[in-house]
Amino acid sequence: MSAIKIDILNKIFPGVGEATGHLAIENLNLTINSQEFVCLVGPSGCGKTTLLNIIAGLDTDFTGEISVGRVTKQSKIGVVFQNPRLLAWRTVRQNIELVQERFQNAELIDELLDVMQLTAFQNVYPERLSLGMSRRVALIRAFAVNPDLLLMDEPFVSLDAPTARQVRDLLLLLWKKRPHTVLFVTHDLREAIALADRLVFLSAAPMGFVADIKVSIPRTERNNEQAIEDFRQQLINEYPAIKQLI
């Protein structure tokens, strides 16, 4: 359905003025299976956002090839950016409705608003929301398209711990209910272990592949903090290369 084959030879940001050119990604080969939940883990500034932009089709200026399996006009991509990117001149609800272009699904929006505890704020303009609330709206917007491919760029940063946990559970719930491919960027290893089928570790710029590890904890055990911590320790012991990345 929506497997992604990433094959980037290099991605260079040309120098502007005094700044020299920057080699952001070099020799990155990665395959993400359909309906798989993959977390990309790497140090800040290593080019994870650049990679997501390339996959989302926003950046076409690179050498290599990206194939998102059977891309059609119908295939739906949901994106959660690092900043919420809401339209200030549309209410919360209108912001979400905006992306439901070919299919209006009011029930889904109601349900999502309810789970994210934003029902009371649906007719408010985004400037009146806190950053955490805006982030939740951006998450709802991504879920509201019923995506085949969900790209998330550190979506839970600056959410308070209980909300983050809640939203994480919701993400997993939605994902189980309607399986789709998820590519989740984070630098929080615990979060990555709690969520992913597979962890892909990436090096600092120029970004390249370091390790690809299946998370062996069963889905039912993912709420167990101890299991996650154990897995994390085991990872660090087995793969010394990872230690510098996190």
Added chain:
Amino acid sequence: MNIVKSFLPVLSLLALLLAWQSLAVFLNSSTFPRPVLVAEVFWRACISGELPYHLGMTLLRLIVSFSIAMLLGCAMGIALGRHKKLDAFFDNWLVIFLNVPALVTIILCYVWFGLVESAAILAVVVNKLPNVIVTIREGTRALDQDLMDMARSYRLSKRKILLEIIWPQLHPFVMGATRSGLALIWKIILVVELLGRSNGMGYQLHLFFQMFDVASILAYTLAFVGVIQLIELLILKPLDQHALRWRR
């Protein structure tokens, strides 16, 4: 305190009127009429239907030329703001057209197309168009790239991107172009009418000038200022308030 504040505009207008009256009394000249005389002339011109007719003609030209200039200007401004190559090519044209004196365009339009209505409208449009383009181009360059990326990644249609993402961001620029446009256009229209039309404010002012009829000139001027203020109060302000209702 609030009462004083709300009476301040009225007070300032009264002060202006008083200054006018005292100066007129002091000068006691036929070329500087008192406010009462101007009001009288204004009333007579209204009753005879002369003033409404000429004012109406000028307003009609204003509406037509303004609409054409704004529509074309917005389209071209957005195009130039979005496409670097197009902008690089047409930038020189813009600079040239921006700097051609209004009088020259008017004369050329009349010489080339004759003393007809379309030539008059064209002259006004050509004068106003470059201003609109430059303003809207600035606005388009300042568009939020993050939001454009969001729209593109969700594969929003071109129509939706224009209406929901681009247009709301351009709103302040469009309002700016509208306000400066109205002020510019109505001044140019008077010259256009003075040179080659047989009705409208410009034509009438020309007649009054030949007769040194200052009272009539002032009466027409006041009528026009009033109309422009009404447009601001009844159309532009509400538009602004509606479009910016989301602001904190």
